[in-house]
Amino acid sequence: MKIRVLKFGGTSVRTPEARMQAALKVVKAKEQGVAPVVVVSAMGRRGEPYATDTLAAFLRDIDPSVEPDAREMDLAMACGEVLSAVVFSHMLKTLGHHAMAMRGGQAGIRTDGRYGDARIMEIHPIGLIEVIRRGAIPVVCGFQGVWTDGSLPGAELTTLGRGGSDTTAAALGAALNAEAVEIYTDVDGLKTSDPDFVPEAPTLASLDYAEVAEIAHLGAKVLHPRAAEIGQRFQVPLWVKSTFSESEGTLITSLDPGERRMTGVSHAGQMVWFQMDLSTVLPAQRAAIGQRIYEVLAKYRISLYMIDDTPQSIGFSVPRGQFSDVQELFDGLVMPMRGPEERVYIMQAGSQPSQETETQIRLLSEWAEPVVIPIAVSEGLTMVSVVGRGAMNQPGLFVRIMTALLEAEIPVIQVSDSESSVSILVPESELKRSVKRLHDAFELEKAQ
Amino acid sequence: MQEAPLAKHLSQTSDLAGLPSTNFERPRGQVEVTIASGVTQAHLAGLSEPITASRLEALKRIAAAGVSIDFLKFTPTGLSFVCQDDDSAAVEEALAGLSGRLELQPDRCIASIQAANMRAEEGLTALIISQLAALEAQVVHLADMHDRLLAVTDSAGARIIEAEIAARVAEAVR
Secondary structure, three states, rough: OOEEEEOHHHHHHOOHHHHHHHHHHHHHHOOOOOEEEEEOOOEEEEEEEEOOHHHHHHHHOOOOOOOOOOOHHHHHHHHHHHHHHHHHHHHHHHHOEEEEEEEOOOOOOEEOOOOOOOOEEEOOOOOHHHHHHHOOOEEEEEOOOEOOOOOOOOEEEEOOOOOOOHHHHHHHHHHHHHHEEEEEEEOOOOOOOOOOOOOOOOOOOOEEEHHHHHHHHOOOOOOOHHHHHHHHHOOOOOOOOOOOOOOOOOOEEOOOOOOOOEEEEEEEEEEEEEEEEOOOOOHHHHHHHHHHHHHHHHOOOOHHHHHHEEEEEEEEEEEEHHHHHHHHOOOOOOOEEEOOOOOEEEEEEOHHHHHHHHHHHHHOOOOOOOEEEEEEEEEEEEEEEEEEEOOEEEEEEEHHHHHHHHHHHOOEEEEEEOOEEEEEEEEHHHHHHHHHHHHHHHHHOOOO | OOOOOHHHHOOOOOOOOOOOOOEEEEEEEEOOEEEEEEEEEEEOOOOOOOOOHHHHHHHHHHOOOOOOOEEEEEEEEEEEEEEEEEHHHHHHHHHHHOEEEEEEEEEEEEEEEEEEOHHHHHHHHHHHHEEEEEEEEEEEEEEEEOOEEEEEEEEHHHHHHHHHHHHHHHHHHH
């Protein structure tokens, strides 16, 4: 019997009406002769009663100064999916279909031991297969699995981090050798751009796994890249469809590598650009200084975009939410260098030293004159990306992008490119115009 | 014959040896390296103001010569990029007469260091670069993607990266 996995996100199970629409999709699949396996997210989105963030807040609000235990936070957060699965299972029963709610562990999902951000290591689908064999529709909690190290009886529940339910669905699809995994959301499929900025952005009929992963990492939030990676690894066809319409949706699969095209324009959120001027650093000490900078960024788990690393400078952008962390980490950071020519470097963010940096310089001056490494900080930026497949290796691509923006007097702060995308850092105030200009420049309204 | 209770199949800690299972997401910090050779690193500095117009002029000339470039970056006085070795002469000819100084470093390699969902793992990109910086490989340029880091280096550096980076990253992640 063919198996099809259907995953319903928060907006698809948020209200009784939405859940009914979702349930009817499942019933339809069964009527088509496949064995549906349902994966559900928690009901609703941020701020709503049973959403994951709301459940997490229950613990945090007890005393914001005390960080909840990670293991217990997972137990709290997982309640959302458990409730959703039970409710959805019961709804299917009211429609006359035998269904069974299952926790991630019962579905055979085994993870590593990292609470809050676990990776799926194995799936033993024996329980799922048996439920299907007995004629029931499994309704599996997304976003969770189990882990055991043998130290406690039973297994520990773990949550899978961002994109966990998409990941659950893709992994189950691979484990069950499903004919397809359908990701249901509140849009008809993947569009060439954000319809809030480009209302005429068409829905794409198909995408390659790598395109989807790149688009998702560059801002679009329809399918999590982890799910795309699993789909690609195991060649599981993924569909993105709407719970609330009958549109065909977007198929994500392996496409002909020889076919070139531009796929879409995505945009990330608020970004901040840091440019560290290393021209005062001795060449012999450049590598060590760079290493220390990246070690600090790694240690404090800073996400980096558009890295520009040259002998004279290190530049990168970070999400706005991490700006103050980076500023605090590096402003006033002292880096003593030993060797044939000993030096003490001190980093200074902004044109004027902060009180802390001034104090550091004054104290250090008793031993040696510290060398200042200036850091220029540019706030109020955002990243717009043109994503394509096989289309990046064409002469004139950058000219086309730059011309489209510069003709509209949109300043380009920095660029970065990869095998499947070109990203441009622009002022946040120019986000909408940038997206529209690039969408038009590549005639994406004609994309299919 | 009475069927075994379903609970038996749903047990979380039952012995599942021999039953179908599949390894999924790659462990954190597991990287793979591929090397592509035959590229030239180009630096164009000292362009005349307004620099935006000068950069665009340079890019137009390169495009008109039929050359595809990668790793484009804006520098304070110009730009830098990578092209195929075979195209370096065309680049030099295309930019002749333009303000600025062109420096070409041929026979470079691109080391592609891949880790699943690198960007989604906060700090992983920085960790990999810090390990890269610890090697005795001269990396002259970096580019980042959702699942890989691309480093421009010479052939000796490429050999070092290929031989050492995976183990270093795995150790650093542990």
